[in-house]
Amino acid sequence: MFETILDEEERGQVGIGTLIVFIAMVLVAAIAAGVLINTAGFLQTQAEATGEESTSQVSERVQVVSQSGVVATDAAGSGEKGIGSLEFVIASAPGAGNVDLDEVTAELVGADGQETFQLQDDPPVTNVNIFTSSQSDNVLTDNSDRAEVSVDLEALSDQYELTEGDSITVTFTTASGASTTTEIRVPTTLVGEDGDSVRL
Known part of the structure; x- marks a missing residue:
């Protein structure tokens, strides 16, 4: 079921490949999180402005x-x-x-x-x-x-x-x-x- 790797060079190459894939996944996740945070901040600002305007139209x-x-x-x-x-x-x-x-x-x-x-x-x-x-x-x-x-x-x-x-x-x-x-x-x-x- 598991292949035994006898060559130490092959063992290192597999580790580097896994590390590269892991780093790529972290980078993609970080970029996606940044986009989501920016979008959430924009939506929050817009919602606050809309709420203030709506309140003004009722009370002012x-x-x-x-x-x-x-x-x-x-x-x-x-x-x-x-x-x-x-x-x-x-x-x-x-x-x-x-x-x-x-x-x-x-x-x-x-x-x-x-x-x-x-x-x-x-x-x-x-x-x-x-x-x-x-x-x-x-x-x-x-x-x-x-x-x-x-x-x-x-x-x-x-x-x-x-x-x-x-x-x-x-x-x-x-x-x-x-x-x-x-x-x-x-x-x-x-x-x-x-x-x-x-x-x-």
């Missing part, structure tokens, strides 16, 4: 605390009583970090079509004021911060007519892509004079 958003409108007797030149401008009080959502309001986008969707603008655009945004903090920049740094945002509907590129009984949807989207949607319904009968504020 604003919430609407209250919304109101300013009565206009001639809304957008329609000759009808309606809302000339919208006023929102917004705050950062629970778990959100710093939210830069200058990078927040607002989208209006209603019977008059769709309008999109940033809160730093003046017009139609006539006022962005964080009234719970003395800071000069428009960044919500704490969940207790509140900001007032005024949007002049008549200053949009296409005047937005929002009269009695109308409704629109307003969506605020932060720089991270997190969105908050609120619906505004104008009462069928507006009580108030030109310039009065009404809760919507």
Whole structure:
């Protein structure tokens, strides 16, 4: 069953061949392990980045605390009583970090079509004021911060007519892509004079 090797030179040659095969196997295994480790590291980095982005899209958003409108007797030149401008009080959502309001986008969707603008655009945004903090920049740094945002509907590129009984949807989207949607319904009968504020 086993061949007896009498020649010492032949015995050494068999040992060297086995050693070469063993070294080759170790080298292949090391290269394969290196490739696997690099791939695992890349996948881990990509997964962490994806997780952070997904978390930001969920938590890095604003919430609407209250919304109101300013009565206009001639809304957008329609000759009808309606809302000339919208006023929102917004705050950062629970778990959100710093939210830069200058990078927040607002989208209006209603019977008059769709309008999109940033809160730093003046017009139609006539006022962005964080009234719970003395800071000069428009960044919500704490969940207790509140900001007032005024949007002049008549200053949009296409005047937005929002009269009695109308409704629109307003969506605020932060720089991270997190969105908050609120619906505004104008009462069928507006009580108030030109310039009065009404809760919507």
